[in-house]
Amino acid sequence: MTPGRPDSVLTFGEALLKLALPTAQRLEHLTALRAECAGSELNVAAALCSLGRPAAWTSALPEGPLGDWARAHVQSLGVTDLSLKRPGRLGTFFLEDHHPPRPSRAVYDRQGTAFQALTVGDLEPAWLADRAAVHVSGISLALGPGPQALAMALMQAARTRQVPVSFDVNHRRLLLPDAAASGTYGPAVRQADLIFAAQRDLPLLGGVAGVQALNPSALLVVTRGAQGSEAYPPGGEAIRQAAFPTAGPGRVGRGDAFAGGFLHAWLGGAPPAEALELAAACAALKTTLPGDQLSATTADLQAVLAGHDNGEPRR
Template sequence: MKQVVTFGEIMMRLSPPQCQRLSQAASLDVTYGGGDANVAAGLAYLGVPAAHAGCFPDNAVGRAAAQHFQHHGVDMQHCVFRGHRLGLYFLEVGASLRASRIVYDRYDSAFANLQPEWFNWDAVFQNAQWLHWTGITPAISATAAQATREAIAAARRRGLTVSADVNYRRNLWQYGQRAQDVMPELVAGCDLVVCTEGDAEDLFGIRPEAGADNSFVSVSRQLMARFPQIKQVIATRRSTQSASHERIRGLAYSGGEYFETEDFDINPVVDRIGGGDSFISGFIYGQLTYPTVPQALTFATAASALKHTIPGDINLVSAAEVEHIVAGNTTGRLLR
């Protein structure tokens, strides 16, 4: 099987232990994550060959971040080591009534300062079948946006499937270009997008049509009409009961049909970071494995639900574990 390639920034994640506030912490737990790379690692655990392209500082911290994903089965040979700084984010894990909170410290990172010519996309895609990126990557800098543009163009030339989680983060777009001006060209090169109704309105000015019975279907149809390359739109619908209790379901519009899963109830939530990344890695796996969209969507939603039970950014689960949940085994009985 050929590789799924992802492109984006990886950051160090620092969290106070045992749901402490930052003001209480005498120590911080360290791990690494990034929306695109989390997808690659999730796929590697599901048995799909995965590679990541990115830029790290040329120092011990940058090497540690890359080695973290290499340890989890991701091919990191196409990563570049230049620059001096790895982006950071600080996560306070919430509980019950107190929401989790993230503070970013990623300004002037090595990835933000990358140059597009550092990546030979034809070489990166030599053994690839799929490119996945997120809307965070072109938001970081003008050069990151240009590299994303070139990656998509090279993927299209080579006949790869291209997917994106549009993931609009308003506060990231600080370098003088608007997401609304950059993202349409990039999304036009995608076969599959993860896009909620809110992101569709914020990025593309697309709103549900008046009187629409299903807002997701209405928005999906309009996205496909504007961007004819798109064949599938997927998303999750999240019902937050508290910081410790979530319900999620998967949505898909594909081939003129709408699909929706049952709710997956997650209580308690251990760590919701990476839940969306686990959804798309599960859906990619499902598209490569199952004959129908409903099967892929159910697998993806179950994979996302399982990620909420695992600390860290990466979904450390096998396909068999996800299939166990899909089969209705959700009581958490001891497996021997």
């Protein structure tokens, strides 16, 4: 296995076949579907690559045409594919994209997947060679004992090698009951150097104070959607960042774009305030794009950060 570059990030998580309905259509009235390759941790890796930082992704994919399709998509993103071949199927979900006040809806079909066949014995120490960081999310912890054990072992191995660990709580209520969240995510929070949590998920871990009690030395980043974001350095005061005005079809994946942007800046030595600003710009740009992954140039980001991207045509 080719080792990573010293500035590269390894992400771990499941890839999915996302079947998206036309905007505002419901499954009960299904007429058409659009296929996309999705997955939170893959989205983070794609955001990092878009920002110029190499990233690798490890997972499990089935043999056959759907596995080949997912592998081709990963490679098209510029992400190094370290996925294993395992028996099973490719996880699937249907997405209804609605406008407020009707909430969007995901319907999962994730049983019997190749990813669920993973076990702690699949850990490859070479995955961590020359990595700048490892990124894991709570989604993998919620997908069964095998992926959960492997995710925890990967985080622990990273700490042993002094590779920084990034953990996004990323609670999915359709995968894990709220009552099980603290016991499932708590051990991962304790392993992390950088923790992401959406405001809606914080109460599951006792709020900011609860997360800090679990891991006093980690940097905690809290996302609040249109209300912006906050960073809580260990022992320091909260740092706040407003969200950039944005509109478009790409609400799905913007949290992953935010995480990728923050992680990229943080690994580059940026202070939390600067990392929050770049992350907010990445989330805003992702909202303008269809699909799940961020694609943005340095010029795109600089325009948002400078306040010049007002939607007027560039002539």
